[in-house]
Amino acid sequence: MKRIFHFRSSAAGPPKAAVPTSSHLGPLEQRLLEALWERRSATVRELVDDGCQDLAYTTVMTTLDRLFKKNLLTREAEGRAFRYCPSFTREELHRDAAGAAFRQLLEASPASSLPLSFLVEIMTEGDAQLLDDLGRLVEAKRRELRANRKKSSGGGEK
């Protein structure tokens, strides 16, 4: 089996070759990543003191280390602690998640046009659903107008 070794320095972080997928992030990992996107960079202490007071210091530290190992964060030594920065923007990560899902879909079938046709079908179904909903909205308004008209003409007769 072919094995690939990455030599990673703790200061510079992993190489920025490809955006890793965010599809398997846990809720805590997502929360801390969001917090880092907000701040751009933070130490464990800064996160615990501001915004993540409900989390233990060690929990934040372990989760950030896990995100770093997943290539989602870079870190620099700052005194005796690390300062963490997101490796990718929110958009890059979402784009990659969508790309990974599409690639998986395309690889799932021997005929690459088949999954694409499923995709078009799903989108068309979505459009049709939206149009049905709008149609029901128009019908409901029509009934309301008719009822109001009946009511006012009934009131007039009395």
Added chain:
Amino acid sequence: MFLARGIAVSFSVFVIVYCSLSAAVGCGWRGLRSLVQRQPSQRAADFLFGLRILPFAAASLVTAAFAVPSFLLLEPRQIQEPLGWIPLALGACGAGLAIFGAWNSLVALRRASRTIAAWSSGAQTISSGISVPVLRITPVVPAMTATGIVRPRILLSGAAESLLSRNELNAALNHEIAHVRRRDNFRKLVLRFVAFPGMRGLERAWLEASEMAADDAAVFSADEALELASALIKLSRPNQAAPEVDLTAALVQSSGAVMNARVERLVAWSSERHVPLQKYSAWYGLGAAVATVALFAVTYSSLLANVHEATEWLVR
């Protein structure tokens, strides 16, 4: 040499004003969005279109009213002054912009006329009793679209005609007539001529506003609004949706989100929203014109001298 210098200086002034104003409008128009959204749809559409062409109009006005006269009146013809590289480069940019604009418009016109000719082959005129000719076309798409700039026509597919009820058809036709009356296809051609990077968002906003303005102009009661909404929904089904074609105004061409917004607006139609736009008295316009002329009469010569000084600095 005098003529070449004059042309280069005029184009340079045009490019400087045009590019600065375009950058300002491209960056700043979003700041006016909330103000525009509070306006009636027709006024909002007009405002967005005015904002979009403001850089071109202002640059043309400044060049024609100040740069050219100041050069012709104040530049000595005998002096053989060499042209610097700045006016030459800016002049080339100006000429390039004009050529690109003309080419872009011609391409759009040619593409549109080809597509419309293909759609209209074998079309029959329908006696609809409205001012704009309506042609029944054989292709399924476009379901309904307003075409033409000088001689506008409405194309209606036989499939759409049979799909829509009489009231829905009338409401949809009124929508297209509103596009014709507002000269939206001509405005699209103008936008082609003044194409500039970074203006896509503003142009899209104008397109959305113009669709809503046509919706508002087409209906006069809640029932008519519902008929138009119903027609929009029927013609938005996947096999009816039209591809986007240059210089035409299809009934159903907008994205899903805009369609949704249009239908929701029509469902929530109220007579209060359909208040005719307040017409300002012609006296206001006349007063403003007189004031402007008076102001220019007093300051024009000094303005020309200042502009000439600025262009001299530019040439050096």
